Each structure stands twice: as C-alpha cells, then as structure tokens.
Amino acid sequence: MRIELREIHDGNRAHCIALRTTPEQKAYIASNEDSLGEAQKEEYAEIARPFAIYADEVLVGFAMFAFDENNEDADDRYWLWRFMIDASLQGKGYGSAALKEIIDYFRRNGADQITLSTKESNEKALGLYHKFGFRENGEMNDEEIVLKLRLTE
Numbered sequence: 241m242r243i244e245l246r247e248i249h250d251g252n253r254a255h256c257i258a259l260r261t262t263p264e265q266k267a268y269i270a271s272n273e274d275s276l277g278e279a280q281k282e283e284y285a286e287i288a289r290p291f292a293i294y295a296d297e298v299l300v301g302f303a304m305f306a307f308d309e310n311n312e313d314a315d316d317r318y319w320l321w322r323f324m325i326d327a328s329l330q331g332k333g334y335g336s337a338a339l340k341e342i343i344d345y346f347r348r349n350g351a352d353q354i355t356l357s358t359k360e361s362n363e364k365a366l367g368l369y370h371k372f373g374f375r376e377n378g379e380m381n382d383e384e385i386v387l388k389l390r391l392t393e
Contacts, residue, residue, distance in 0.1 A: 241333065243341040245291040245303065248276065252292050256302050259326040268362045272302045275322045279304060288321070293338045300334045301325040303342055307349065315388075318351035323365075339372055343389065352392045357384035 248256055257273045270278070279288035287308040293301035306319035320342060325334045346354050356374065358365050369387055379386040 241295050241337050243334075243337045244294045245341060245345055246294055248290050248292055252299065255299050256290075256292050259299070259302055259324065260328075261324055262327045262330070265324070265327075265362075265364075268359055268365065269322060269324055272322075272324070275302070275304050290322075293325070293334075293341075295334050295337065299326075300329050301338055303338070305342075305346070307351075309350075315353070316355065318346055318354055320346075320354055320356040323356075335368055336371070339368060343372065343391070347391050352390070354389045354391065355386060356388075357381035357386045359383065360385050 246252065253276065257271075257276070259272055261269060276290055278284055279290045284306075287306045288304060289307055290304040291302070292299055293303055302322065302324050303320070304322040306321050308317050308319075311317045323339070323342065325338065343354065354374070356369065357380075358369075360366075366387075369389075372389065374387040374389045376385050377388050
C-alpha cells in the first residue's frame, strides 16, 4: 500500500471534514473541521501543517503536525497534533502505514524527535504509538500523557 500525505486544498477539504472517528474515539480527538479551523488561527498559522492521508489514491485519514523550529525549547518543536483514520477503514493496516509515513515525514523535514499527547485511557492509540517506539516521558499536557519518539541517537 502506498501512503501519501497531501496538503489540504479546496478539492479535498470537505472530504477531510467528512471523515469520522468511531463514537468511542470522539473523546480523544477534535473533529477535522475544528482542527482545520485551529490551523488557520493566527497563533498557529505558521506552525500547523494539516494533511490528508491517502492510501493508493483513496482518502483514508487526516493528520496535523506542529513544526515550531523557532521554539527555544528543543524538546517542544515537533508535535503530532492530530492523527485519525476514518472509522469505516480502521483495522485494515492504514493506521500503521500512515504512522510510518508520518514518522518519515518528520525525519525528512529535520525533526530530531516527535512529541504527542493522548489520554491514558486511549489504549488503542497507545498500542499503535508504542509499537512504533513512542514512550511516555512522565510529563502531562493538560489531562493527557506525553509521549516522545527520538529520531536521532
């Protein structure tokens, strides 16, 4: 399967907004519409990078990253802010394939580590993140645990 991260544009924006999580996952992630709105806010416009996730030319998910190279705290520059696969397509390997491509994107774009946060009860997502080497670091982001993946030794 070939995974691509594509920029959001007028031709795919509505389709990205139409992607849905499972009812259980709604407690863990903002809607794609809210995420796209957040990315356009002045305070995030320079650092937010929203993407449509395609697998073999089919839209399967959405991701949004934060690239804040000017952040004085080197441990807080690169975040995986949002990541979801449409509920109707889960369990088919798209999440793993997309996360691999996301990690490669961060590497290709100069990140030395990736930070993300999620609720401790989000066991399905945590299982996926752990599989790829993300580890809790003891920090909290509001009510969410923080995980990091080091990309360099």
